[in-house]
Amino acid sequence: xxxxxxxxxxxxxxxxxxxxxxxxxxxxxxxxxxxxxxxxxxxxxxxxxxxxxxxxxxxxxxxxxxxxxxxxxxxxxxxxxxxxxxxxxxxxxxxxxxxxxxxxxxxxxxxxxxxxxxxxxxxxxxxxxxxxxxxxxxxxxxxxxxxxxxxxxxxxxxxxxxxxxxxxxxxxxxxxxxxxxxxxxxxxxxxxxxxxxxxxxxxxxxxxxxxxxxxxxxxxxxxxxxxxxxxxxxxxxxxxxxxxxxxxxxxxxxxxxxxxxxxxxxxxxxxxxxxxxxxxxx
Ligand SMILES: C[S@@+](CC[C@H](N)C(=O)[O-])C[C@H]1O[C@@H](n2cnc3c(N)ncnc32)[C@H](O)[C@@H]1O
Numbered sequence: 247x248x249x250x251x252x253x254x255x256x257x258x259x260x261x262x263x264x265x266x267x268x269x270x271x272x273x274x275x276x277x278x279x280x281x282x283x284x285x286x287x288x289x290x291x292x293x294x295x296x297x298x299x300x301x302x303x304x305x306x307x308x309x310x311x312x313x314x315x316x317x318x319x320x321x322x323x324x325x326x327x328x329x330x331x332x333x334x335x336x337x338x339x340x341x342x343x344x345x346x347x348x349x350x351x352x353x354x355x356x357x358x359x360x361x362x363x364x365x366x367x368x369x370x371x372x373x374x375x376x377x378x379x380x381x382x383x384x385x386x387x388x389x390x391x392x393x394x395x396x397x398x399x400x401x402x403x404x405x406x407x408x409x410x411x412x413x414x415x416x417x418x419x420x421x422x423x424x425x426x427x428x429x430x431x432x433x434x435x436x437x438x439x440x441x442x443x444x445x446x447x448x449x450x451x452x453x454x455x456x457x458x459x460x461x462x463x464x465x466x467x468x469x470x471x472x473x474x475x476x477x478x479x480x481x482x483x484x485x486x487x488x489x490x491x492x493x494x495x496x497x498x499x500x501x502x503x504x505x506x507x508x509x510x511x512x513x514x515x516x517x518x519x520x521x522x523x524x525x526x527x528x
Contacts, residue, residue: 250367251365251367251368251371252365252367252466252468253465253466253467253468253469254365254415254468254469255364255365255367255368256299256465256466256469257345257411257415257465257469258343258344258345258346258347258364258368259288259299259303259345259346260299260303260308260312260316260463260465261316261320261345261346261347261411262281262284262285262345262346262347263281263285263303263306263308264308264312264313264316264317265278265281265316265317265320265347266278266281266282266284266285267306267308267313268313268314268316268317269281269282270282271313273503274317275314275317275318275321275501275503276317276318276320276321277352278320278348278352280348280351280375281346281347281348283375284346284348284375285303287374287375288303289303289304292304297464298464299463299464299465299466302463302464308463309462309463311504311505311507312462312463314501314503314504315496316411318496318499318501318504319410319411319440319496319522320347320349320410322494322499322522323349323408323410323438323522324349324352324353326406326408326438326524327339327349327353327406327408328353330406330436331353331355331358334404334406335357336402336403336404337358337359337403337404337405337406338358338359338360338361338398338401338402338403338404338405338406339358339359339360339361339405339406339408340360340361340363340398340405340406340407340408341360341361341362341363341408341410342363342389342407342408342409342412343363343364343389343409343410343411343412343415344362344363344364344368344372345364345368345411346368346371346372346375347362347410348376349362349408350362350376350382354381354382357381358381359381359383359401360381360382360383361383361384361385361397361398362376362382362383362384362385363384363385363386363387363389363394364385364386365386365387365388366386366387369384369385369386370386372384383397385397385398389409389412389416389424390416390420390423390424392424392427395427395428395431395432399431399432403432403434403435404432404434404435404436405432405435405436406435406436406437406438407428407432407435407436407437407438407439408437408438408439409437409438409439409440410438410439410440410522411440412439412440413439413440413441413473413474414440414441414442414471414472414473414474414520415469415470415471415472416472416473417472417473418472418473420473421473422484425437425481425484425488425527426484426485428527429485429487429488429527429528432527433487433527433528434526434527434528435526435527436491436524436525436526436527437524437525437527438522438523438524438525439522439523439525440520440521440522440523441474441475441478441520441521441522441523442471442473442474442519442520443474443475443476443477443515443518443519443520443521444473444474444475444476445474445476445515446471446474446519447471447472447473447474452471455471456470456471459471475523477518478490478493478523481523481525487527487528488525488526488527489525489526489528490523490524490525491524491525491526492524493518493521493522493523493524494521494522494524495511495517495518495521495522496511496521497510497511497512497516497517498511498517
């Protein structure tokens with residue numbers, strides 16, 4: 247199988263391999279056996295490739311801090327999902343920009359309805375490893391082509407929309423339009439999304455940041471952070487029905503595997519360089 251996908255879609259391979267590496271490490275932060283199964287299979291093809299990203303993935307040489315960050319994030323999003331289902335036993339979860347993540351397998355309680363949405367090229371890969379059922383569904387669409395919302399609207403909800411490592415790849419106007427549409431079509435829903443602080447996305451810092459991120463994991467030129475928010479309250483100004491609930495940063499975990507980075511979490515602007523925000527859309 248060829249990994250013939252765009253630069254932004256390729257980021258899903260990086261997070262998948264982070265899950266697999268962490269799962270196989272000592273005292274794993276995240277237990278994701280499906281990621282090990284998928285990467286073992288993908289390695290058979292990627293091992294033939296000369297692409298620097300593929301070589302990094304197959305050799306398992308992803309930056310250790312990145313691996314821990316991504317694993318902590320997935321674990322926290324699993325908790326957000328479980329908490330939502332505990333509060334809303336008939337709830338529906340939509341994982342926007344799911345990549346090759348296996349959240350449904352990690353958290354399935356035997357009754358939940360779960361949708362994984364990503365670009366068609368990613369869903370094509372996903373279909374090799376995940377089968378749809380009456381409770382687990384795949385949506386092959388850009389999140390910005392809002393027709394996908396009609397697919398899920400027959401469900402009663404309430405809905406939890408999760409966007410883990412996705413919004414930063416969209417333009418500011420696109421994120422705003424998406425969130426406003428979600429609020430309008432699914433009133434009472436919740437949104438958990440990761441954000442980059444827009445402070446870091448001003449020229450010329452933006453170009454430096456993007457260069458650093460891309461070269462760290464050998465991503466192509468189109469895998470760039472496009473937008474962010476100044477602070478967690480910014481989205482509330484988009485519509486009076488958008489209400490900030492809580493936020494989370496990797497640093498809050500105090501996870502030992504973060505090493506000396508743990509100390510930086512006390513510095514507010516570092517804690518919120520890239521962090522997660524939880525909203526009610528009513
Ligand atoms: C960094 S990966 C994160 C994947 C997954 N959420 C995880 O944490 O493992 C970003 C994902 O967002 C997806 N994505 C980016 N733009 C998108 C769009 N317009 N519509 C749907 N998915 C998109 C990419 O294809 C990719 O799978």
